[in-house]
Structure formats: C-alpha cells, structure tokens
Amino acid sequence: MNKEKIDILKKEKNTVILAHYYVDESIQKIADYVGDSFYLAQVATKLEEKNIIVAGVYFMGESVKILNPEKNIYLVNPKADCPMAHMVNINTIEEMRNKYNDLAVVCYINSTAEIKSHSDICVTSANAVKIVRKLPEKNIFFIPDGNLAKYIEKLVPEKNIIANNGFCPIHNRVSARAVNNLKMKYKDAKVLAHPECKKEVLDIADYIGSTSGIIKKVGTCNLNEFIIVTEIGIKYELLKNYPNKRFYFLDSMICEDMKLLELKDLLKTMEKGGNEVFVSEEVIEKAKKPLKRMLKLGE
Numbered sequence: 671m672n673k674e675k676i677d678i679l680k681k682e683k684n685t686v687i688l689a690h691y692y693v694d695e696s697i698q699k700i701a702d703y704v705g706d707s708f709y710l711a712q713v714a715t716k717l718e719e720k721n722i723i724v725a726g727v728y729f730m731g732e733s734v735k736i737l738n739p740e741k742n743i744y745l746v747n748p749k750a751d752c753p754m755a756h757m758v759n760i761n762t763i764e765e766m767r768n769k770y771n772d773l774a775v776v777c778y779i780n781s782t783a784e785i786k787s788h789s790d791i792c793v794t795s796a797n798a799v800k801i802v803r804k805l806p807e808k809n810i811f812f813i814p815d816g817n818l819a820k821y822i823e824k825l826v827p828e829k830n831i832i833a834n835n836g837f838c839p840i841h842n843r844v845s846a847r848a849v850n851n852l853k854m855k856y857k858d859a860k861v862l863a864h865p866e867c868k869k870e871v872l873d874i875a876d877y878i879g880s881t882s883g884i885i886k887k888v889g890t891c892n893l894n895e896f897i898i899v900t901e902i903g904i905k906y907e908l909l910k911n912y913p914n915k916r917f918y919f920l921d922s923m924i925c926e927d928m929k930l931l932e933l934k935d936l937l938k939t940m941e942k943g944g945n946e947v948f949v950s951e952e953v954i955e956k957a958k959k960p961l962k963r964m965l966k967l968g969e
C-alpha cells in the first residue's frame with residue numbers, strides 16, 4: 671500500500687499514528703508523530719482524531735489510553751511488551767511507603783498502568799533528573815529501572831534515591847568493554863549513551879540522554895562520528911536528519927519487542943480495528959494523576 675492510500679485511510683477512519691524511534695523504519699515513515707516516550711505522551715494529549723494507533727510497546731498504548739480514556743487506542747502488536755515494565759510489584763511499593771514517611775514513588779513511564787496507579791509521579795528518561803530535583807520529598811523510590819535510578823542519584827545528590835532492581839535487557843547487556851572496542855575502532859567518534867545503560871557504560875560516555883536528547887546532541891555537535899549506545903531503530907531518524915554524519919551501533923542493541931511490530935499489522939489494524947487497549951476505569955483514574963503531573967513538571 672502506498673503512502674497516498676494510507677493517508678486516505680487515515681482520514682476515512684479518523685485515525686492518527688504515533689510511533690517510537692525504536693520501531694522499524696517502515697512504520698516510522700508513515701507515522702504522523704515519531705518521538706521518544708515523553709514527546710509521545712505530550713502529543714497524546716493534543717490529538718483531535720477519535721482513533722489512535724500506538725506503534726510502540728504495550729505500556730505506551732496504556733499511557734495514551736490513560737490520557738485519552740474517551741478515545742479508541744490500538745496497538746500494532748499487543749504481544750510487544752517491555753520486560754522492564756513488570757520488574758517491580760505493588761507489595762514492594764507498599765513496603766517502601768511503610769518504611770519512609772517522606773517518600774515519593776517516582777515511576778519511569780516504562781511500567782504497567784497498574785504500577786503507575788500506585789505511584790506519585792511518572793518520569794521519562796528525558797525529564798527524570800529535572801523532575802526528581804523539583805520534588806519536595808527527600809526520599810525517592812525510583813521504579814522500575816535501577817540504572818536510571820543510579821544515574822539520577824549521581825546528578826541529584828541532595829535526594830536519598832532508593833533504586834529498584836529492574837533493568838532494560840537491551841541497554842543493560844552492554845558492557846564498557848564492548849563500547850571501548852568500538853572506541854578503539856572509531857577513534858574520532860563521540861560516545862552518546864542512553865541512561866538505561868549500566869554505570870560502567872555511562873562512565874565512559876561523552877553524553878548521556880534520552881533518545882531525543884541523543885538526536886539533538888548530534889545536531890548541536892560539530893563532530894561527524896558517533897557511537898550510539900541505544901536501540902538501533904533511532905538510526906533512521908539520525909540518518910534522516912544528518913545524512914553526512916556517521917553512526918556506529920552495537921549489534922546487540924535490538925529490542926526484540928519493538929521489532930515485533932510489522933507494517934502489515936499496522937495496516938490491518940487501520941483497516942479492520944482490533945488490538946484495542948483497555949484499562950479499567952479505576953486504574954485510569956489513579957494513573958492519570960502521576961502522568962499528568964509529569965506533563966506539568968516535565969515541560
């Protein structure tokens with residue numbers, strides 16, 4: 671199906687497509703909005719269309735539904751789920767709440783709707799440091815990502831950060847040694863890394879930031895070669911914006927879940943519906959607060 675037909679279908683079906691930078695480029699090419707988790711959450715509050723297709727993993731569809739309960743939200747492939755989203759449980763949150771009086775439960779957006787509904791505020795990698803700094807509480811239980819928690823701890827020493835032990839399997843599997851091997855091969859390249867990576871990797875990075883932060887950094891840097899330590903899907907946006915620059919990736923950095931999304935399934939969803947996201951009213955009511963608080967404080 672060509673782009674024109676897809677555009678007609680979008681209008682006919684009153685549908686808009688949101689896509690994360692990590693999905694296959696065939697999907698990024700036809701999406702109306704492509705971005706990082708924060709951008710997609712922001713965009714989701716400003717859409718007119720009745721139907722929203724979320725080309726991302728499950729928690730992304732849930733977040734869009736929580737912010738738009740009256741709309742129909744569809745996933746391209748509901749089997750695409752972020753493993754880290756499940757790496758904390760409600761009992762652990764309750765234990766922390768019982769232990770500390772002055773506690774904020776700060777929830778990375780890579781989490782289930784239910785976990786969000788038990789949290790005080792959500793963050794993404796683009797705004798986590800800024801938001802944690804602004805919180806009145808001294809003690810911060812950061813869930814689910816332990817690596818991002820430790821990164822925040824370093825930059826916000828005035829807070830007592832309690833790190834949950836979840837992780838992104840794709841970012842966490844990268845070692846400093848693997849990055850150093852690339853550095854030896856491409857001596858002029860700068861290392862740009864996502865904060866979901868382990869400390870040993872972040873320690874040797876020249877820049878640490880979210881996917882959109884990495885893309886912006888390439889644009890503002892007058893150098894031409896970069897070792898990009900995040901998921902390979904971002905390469906499409908990098909080459910589109912900076913065709914004359916060079917980008918080197920680690921072969922292991924492929925999110926198997928993001929790659930479960932295929933263009934043919936997106937087109938099928940657009941034509942026939944299906945894969946709709948449902949979240950209970952009770953969870954929506956509770957999870958809306960931390961998400962909206964993030965949109966306000968993270969701006």
Ligand code: 13P
Nearest residue numbers: 706707794795796880881
């Ligand atoms: P950002 O979109 O915040 O850069 O996070 C990357 C990620 O892992 C999304 O699943």
Ligand code: SF4
Nearest residue numbers: 727752753838840925
């Ligand atoms: Fe989850 Fe990691 Fe995949 Fe992002 S890259 S969706 S954090 S598993």
